[in-house]
Each structure stands twice: as C-alpha cells, then as structure tokens.
Amino acid sequence: MSHVIPPVSAQAMLMQGNEACAQAALDVGMRFFAGYPITPSTEIAEALAERLPKVGGTFIQMEDEIASIGAILGASLAGRKSMTATSGPGFSLMQELIGLGCLCEIPCVIVNVQRGGPSTGLPTAPAQGDIMQARWGTHGDHPIVVLSPSSVTEMYELTVAAFNIAEALRNPVILLPDEIIAHMREKIQIPETIKIVDRLKPDQPPEKYKPYAIKEGELVPRLANFGEGYRFNVTSLIHDETGFPSGSPQVTETLLKRLMQKVESSRKEITFVESRDLEDARVVLFSCGSTVRSMKEAAREARQKGLKVGWIKTGTVWPFPDEVFQNLPPNVKTVLVCEMNLGMLVHEVRRSAPDRIRVESVAIANGCFITPQEIVSGIETVYEGGR
Amino acid sequence: MAVADIQKYLRSNRLPHIWCPGCGNGIVLGGVLRGVDKLQLDPNKVVVVSGIGCSSRSAGYVDFNTLHTAHGRAIPFATGVKLARPDLTVIVITGDGDLAAIGGNHFIHAARRNMDLTVVVFNNSTYGMTSGQYSPLTPAGAIAATAPYGNLERAFDMGRLAEAAGATYVARSTTFHALQIPDLIVAAIQNKGFSLVEVIAGCPVYYGRMNKMSAPADMLKWQKENAVSVQQAGNMTPEQLKGKHIIGELFRRQAPEYTEEYGKLIQRFTQEKSRVS
Ligand SMILES: Cc1ncc(C[n+]2csc(CCOP(=O)(O)OP(=O)(O)O)c2C)c(N)n1
Ligand code: SF4
Numbered sequence: 153m154s155h156v157i158p159p160v161s162a163q164a165m166l167m168q169g170n171e172a173c174a175q176a177a178l179d180v181g182m183r184f185f186a187g188y189p190i191t192p193s194t195e196i197a198e199a200l201a202e203r204l205p206k207v208g209g210t211f212i213q214m215e216d217e218i219a220s221i222g223a224i225l226g227a228s229l230a231g232r233k234s235m236t237a238t239s240g241p242g243f244s245l246m247q248e249l250i251g252l253g254c255l256c257e258i259p260c261v262i263v264n265v266q267r268g269g270p271s272t273g274l275p276t277a278p279a280q281g282d283i284m285q286a287r288w289g290t291h292g293d294h295p296i297v298v299l300s301p302s303s304v305t306e307m308y309e310l311t312v313a314a315f316n317i318a319e320a321l322r323n324p325v326i327l328l329p330d331e332i333i334a335h336m337r338e339k340i341q342i343p344e345t346i347k348i349v350d351r352l353k354p355d356q357p358p359e360k361y362k363p364y365a366i367k368e369g370e371l372v373p374r375l376a377n378f379g380e381g382y383r384f385n386v387t388s389l390i391h392d393e394t395g396f397p398s399g400s401p402q403v404t405e406t407l408l409k410r411l412m413q414k415v416e417s418s419r420k421e422i423t424f425v426e427s428r429d430l431e432d433a434r435v436v437l438f439s440c441g442s443t444v445r446s447m448k449e450a451a452r453e454a455r456q457k458g459l460k461v462g463w464i465k466t467g468t469v470w471p472f473p474d475e476v477f478q479n480l481p482p483n484v485k486t487v488l489v490c491e492m493n494l495g496m497l498v499h500e501v502r503r504s505a506p507d508r509i510r511v512e513s514v515a516i517a518n519g520c521f522i523t524p525q526e527i528v529s530g531i532e533t534v535y536e537g538g539r
Numbered sequence: 540m541a542v543a544d545i546q547k548y549l550r551s552n553r554l555p556h557i558w559c560p561g562c563g564n565g566i567v568l569g570g571v572l573r574g575v576d577k578l579q580l581d582p583n584k585v586v587v588v589s590g591i592g593c594s595s596r597s598a599g600y601v602d603f604n605t606l607h608t609a610h611g612r613a614i615p616f617a618t619g620v621k622l623a624r625p626d627l628t629v630i631v632i633t634g635d636g637d638l639a640a641i642g643g644n645h646f647i648h649a650a651r652r653n654m655d656l657t658v659v660v661f662n663n664s665t666y667g668m669t670s671g672q673y674s675p676l677t678p679a680g681a682i683a684a685t686a687p688y689g690n691l692e693r694a695f696d697m698g699r700l701a702e703a704a705g706a707t708y709v710a711r712s713t714t715f716h717a718l719q720i721p722d723l724i725v726a727a728i729q730n731k732g733f734s735l736v737e738v739i740a741g742c743p744v745y746y747g748r749m750n751k752m753s754a755p756a757d758m759l760k761w762q763k764e765n766a767v768s769v770q771q772a773g774n775m776t777p778e779q780l781k782g783k784h785i786i787g788e789l790f791r792r793q794a795p796e797y798t799e800e801y802g803k804l805i806q807r808f809t810q811e812k813s814r815v816s
Contacts, residue, residue, distance in 0.1 A: 222615025223622070227620065232623040234619070234623075249612065379604060381583050385550075385607065388608060
C-alpha cells in the first residue's frame with residue numbers, strides 16, 4: 153500500500169541534520185518515539201518531544217536504550233509507525249531487540265548517529281565505526297537495511313526511505329548518519345510530495361488468519377495490528393506461520409531464508425548509489441556519509457591535477473551494493489575506500505570487486521573528518537599501481 | 540480445579556503445555572484467566588505481554604493478542620503497546636528472574652510512571668527455565684544451582700519495591716491460595732495505573748528438589764505455612780513476620796496515570812488547534 157502526500161513542511165530552509173530527520177519522520181507518519189538522551193542524537197528526541205503531541209503522536213523518554221527499542225517494537229505491533237534515536241553506547245544496548253524486530257518482523261526505524269568509539273569514546277566527534285555493528289551487531293543470521301546520508305537533504309530523504317522500507321519489508325531499518333551530518337546546518341529543499349508506504353493488512357478473516365503465512369509470490373507476512381480483532385501470537389522464538397514456537401529444522405530454515413530473501417530481493421528498490429566519471433577513471437573513490445563531501449572535493453582536485461579519478465557514493469550501506477563493484481568498467485585499476493574507521497567498508501569492496509581491481513583505503517579514526525587533502529594524497533600514492 | 544470456566548480463553552490446540560507435572564504456573568495462569576473472566580473483557584482488547592522463562596510461556600497458551608518478548612523486556616514492550624493503544628488492557632506475565640533481575644530497571648520505572656499495566660509475577664524463587672539458579676527473590680540461605688552452599692544474597696520484597704517506586708496497586712498471593720487470585724487480578728486490572736500481583740508458585744523440579752520439597756504438595760504446604768494474611772500481619776511483630784509472606788491486597792493509592800496524562804497533553808493541542816481554525 154502506498155500513497156503520495158505533500159509534506160506539511162515543503163519549502164527551502166536552513167536545517168540541522170537531526171532536525172531534518174525529525175521533520176521527515178513526522179512527514180512520513182511516524183507517531184511514536186521512545187528514546188534515551190545521548191549526544192549526538194539528542195536533538196531528534198527534543199524536536200519530537202515538542203512536536204509529536206501536537207500531531208496526536210506519542211513521545212516517551214525511557215529509562216535506557218533497551219527499554220526504548222522495546223517500547224517502539226510494542227508500539228509498532230499496536231499499529232504506530234515508530235522510531236528511536238541513539239548513538240554508539242545506546243546502539244550497543246539495543247542489539248538484542250534489533251534481532252527480535254527482525255525475527256518477529258516488526259517495522260521500525262533506529263537512528264544511530266555515529267560518534268567516536270569504542271565505549272564512551274569521543275561523544276561529540278564524528279566516526280563511521282559502527283558500520284559492521286549495524287550489520288552484525290545482533291546475534292544470529294538476520295536481515296537488515298542500513299542507510300547512510302551524506303547531507304541534510306539526504307537525512308530527510310533517507311529517513312522517509314527508511315520508514316517506507318521498514319513498512320514494506322516489515323523489518324527494522326537503521327539510519328546511520330555520522331555526527332557531522334547530524335549536527336551540520338545547511339540549506340534543505342523539502343520535496344513537494346513524498347511517497348508513503350504503509351504495511352499490508354491481513355486479507356483473511358480472523359478465523360482463517362495465520363499471521364506469518366506468506367502469500368504466493370510475496371515474501372512479507374501480513375501481520376494485523378494488535379487490538380483489531382485478530383488474536384495472534386508473536387514470539388522471539390523461531391516460529392511457524394501460525395506464529396507459535398517451532399523447533400523443526402525445516403521451519404527454521406524456511407523462515408531464516410525467507411527473512412534474508414526479503415531484503416535480497418529488494419536490492420534494486422533499496423539501493424541508493426550515485427557515481428561520477430567512472431567511464432575513464434583509473435582510480436575510483438568510494439565512501440558514504442559525511443566522507444562523501446571530502447571525497448567529491450578530492451576527486452575534483454585530482455582531476456585538476458590531471459589524474460583520472462571518479463567516485464561512487466552509497467546511501468545504502470547494507471545490503472552492501474556488490475553489483476556496483478562487480479560491474480566496474482575495465483579502465484578502473486584501483487578503488488580507494490575513504491572511511492572514518494580503521495577499515496570496514498574496504499573489506500566489502502574487496503569481497504565484491506573482481507580480482508583485477510586493487511582495493512586500498514584511506515581509513516582514519518581519530519575523531520576528525522577526513523580532509524580532501526588526505527584523500528588526494530591517498531590517490532597520489534595508489535595512482536600508478538594496480539593489478 | 541476444573542478448567543471448563545476458562546476453557547474459552549485457552550488456545551486448546553497449543554496444549555499440552557511445556558510445564559513439568561506439579562508446576563505452579565498453571566494455577567497462577569488459571570487465576571489470571573478467572574480474573575479476566577470476571578471482568579468480561581473483550582479478548583480482542585486484551586494484550587498479554589511476557590518475557591522469557593517458564594512462566595512467560597503462558598502468553599502462547601491464552602487466546603488474546605499475545606507477545607512473548609525477550610528476557611526481562613516485557614514491560615518496555617507493554618509500555619509501547621499501551622501508549623500506542625491506551626484503550627487496550629495490557630497484562631504482563633513474568634517470572635521472578637525476568638522481572639526482578641534483568642527487568643528490574645523497567646519494573647521500577649513503569650511503576651514510577653504509573654503506567655496502566657497489570658504485572659503478574661510468577662514467583663517460584665528460582666530460574667526455572669535455566670534449571671534452578673538463584674534469582675533476586677530466592678530466600679537467603681536457600682540452595683540453588685548457582686548457590687550450592689546456600690544463597691548469600693537477600694531477597695527483594697517486590698511489593699514494597701513497587702510501592703516505593705510509585706505503583707498504585709500491590710497484592711500478593713500463593714498457588715495454595717488459588718481461590719484468592721482472581722479477585723486480586725480483577726482489582727489490579729480495574730486500577731487505572733501500575734499494578735503488581737505477585738503469586739508465589741512452586742517449581743518442584745528445581746527449587747523444591749534442591750530445598751527438600753520435591754513433591755509438589757510439599758511446596759503447597761510450605762506456601763500455606765508461611766503465608767499470613769494482611770489482617771493477621773497487622774497483629775504480628777516484625778520478629779514473628781520474619782520469613783513469612785503477607786498475602787492479600789497490600790497497597791493501594793491514587794496517582795496520575797501516564798497514558799491519561801499524555802492524552803491530556805494531546806488534547807490540549809487539538810483544542811488549541813480547533814480554537815485557531
Ligand atoms: C538476555 C538473556 N539472558 C539470559 C537468558 C537465559 N534465561 C532464560 S529464562 C531465564 C530465567 C528465567 O527465570 P524466571 O524469570 O524466574 O522464570 P521461570 O523460568 O522461573 O518461570 C534465563 C536466565 C536469556 N534468555 N536472555
Ligand atoms: S522447571 Fe520449574 S518452573 Fe519450569 S515448568 Fe518445570 S516446575 Fe515449572
């Protein structure tokens with residue numbers, strides 16, 4: 153089910169990344185937020201504490217981040233589009249219940265504004281060190297979608313996308329900005345209209361209803377909202393289509409594979425990738441989040457120096473856009489991955505790029521953004537090499 | 540006790556249940572269902588949320604909107620459900636480990652908010668599902684799988700903890716006093732706010748066996764001998780009350796309830812809006 157509405161806010165304005173996230177969430181119909189204060193995400197909670205009651209929504213500050221994600225999962229089962237926002241330490245606490253959201257197929261959006269880690273780390277400094285945690289933080293095989301904005305406008309757009317994907321796939325979606333994008337202010341053009349996707353409702357009467365039954369040609373169950381006349385069971389144990397626990401190897405395998413397939417089969421719709429100057433590039437830069445900004449500038453400067461450099465940015469970190477690297481043109485000798493960590497995305501690029509391509513990285517985790525100069529010198533180091 | 544009166548609330552196709560013979564969980568659950576029955580609640584408007592443990596498996600057996608969550612986290616999920624749909628009756632079913640150990644923080648904060656939830660804790664003094672380790676409600680000195688020389692820790696008094704944290708209804712019973720449970724549940728659900736009903740139940744297989752009460756009847760006898768009613772307790776000295784469980788309605792007070800307060804906040808804005816337009 154999807155429809156198009158003009159957001160109440162359509163206009164150009166100066167906005168902070170976190171404010172854009174809150175605005176987008178309200179525009180897309182989020183009506184339940186539970187969170188626990190943590191820098192650099194707190195502005196999202198503060199904006200929503202003020203604005204949610206005005207639109208009939210609910211804000212609650214919980215006692216910790218585990219409670220926050222528990223509450224949004226409960227509210228989502230009761231029919232509300234729900235979200236929470238946090239940063240590294242809180243995101244670590246949420247991991248167990250992220251897995252519950254995936255297994256029980258409960259739509260929700262979790263914003264993790266990345267700051268320097270590990271542990272309390274650098275509370276006000278940017279980092280991109282949660283890329284692997286966002287994918288693998290909860291135990292067991294599970295599907296996940298992780299989006300990373302590189303501007304305030306994208307913070308808006310990808311927040312909308314995050315809710316739409318969560319509703320369409322009935323899966324938690326993680327929005328993974330870094331501190332820079334969350335805290336920077338820049339001009340944002342809020343679109344005239346946005347597309348809104350709502351979760352599918354049951355098409356069977358309660359007597360015939362199986363909450364986790366999958367219709368032919370579909371991959372997503374049609375769970376009813378609690379309190380609408382369908383009495384069913386949701387459990388964090390492996391369950392069959394009736395929603396009750398099962399220890400059957402076959403049920404387990406079918407369920408886990410379907411969950412993974414939900415995301416895999418949607419790659420096209422949920423992959424937001426842009427690239428430039430790949431046709432003649434010898435070196436291709438790759439990054440996400442705020443690093444994209446330095447990367448673009450570095451590519452421009454390198455071109456001015458006569459170096460053939462292109463770039464790829466991704467708004468979708470997971471599922472990792474393998475196909476982009478599998479299909480690089482033959483002129484590309486090297487991919488230089490730029491990231492604010494000690495090397496995470498680089499492993500994914502190595503995995504997906506053909507053997508002929510050399511994959512190197514500018515990987516810096518010191519609490520400072522990566523400068524275009526650092527990337528340019530990285531380009532100069534790798535430019536002549538290759539495989 | 541016959542189950543004909545509560546049969547309609549059971550998902551018969553989910554039976555037999557996973558509980559051991561002689562387990563007290565069925566008696567507690569029966570009491571909860573009889574309480575719901577007395578109130579004639581519409582099952583479509585009842586949500587049962589549980590954590591993880593033997594007791595928390597109750598959710599799967601009852602024909603309501605049911606949600607079997609993660610260990611210790613039933614209350615946050617229940618909070619989300621209740622805030623999203625204040626019109627629904629939300630009952631939390633939990634164990635002593637689930638509620639008082641891993642879920643302790645959620646418990647005191649939900650009580651402090653006076654969130655309109657009815658929390659029923661099946662207190663079997665042990666971690667049943669994981670085979671009899673000590674919980675925060677295991678009496679001092681009792682033997683447990685992880686307290687082979689006797690428990691060195693002191694137990695919480697959940698009723699007093701709930702009261703101190705801000706709950707507005709607190710009651711306690713035992714599976715021996717099964718006939719008392721439905722009325723306590725009725726009062727708990729009727730209370731607009733955070734209600735705790737603690738029911739002392741037997742886990743003969745672990746707690747009982749390790750503490751010389753391996754027959755289910757021994758556990759019931761122990762409950763009978765150690766329970767004193769609120770009325771009796773009023774005439775007893777602290778010395779006489781040592782090791783006893785006070786049963787009945789322990790506490791009640793009036794306080795603003797969270798979802799109602801939030802509803803008023805929303806209403807304030809809708810009224811303002813209608814004045815403007
Ligand atoms: C995070 C987490 N830690 C530990 C466990 C293992 N575990 C399952 S049930 C349980 C204790 C159950 O005891 P209680 O809550 O008293 O319920 P009972 O089984 O006695 O009814 C534990 C520790 C778990 N499932 N999740
Ligand atoms: S282990 Fe104990 S609590 Fe669990 S079902 Fe058996 S008797 Fe009941």
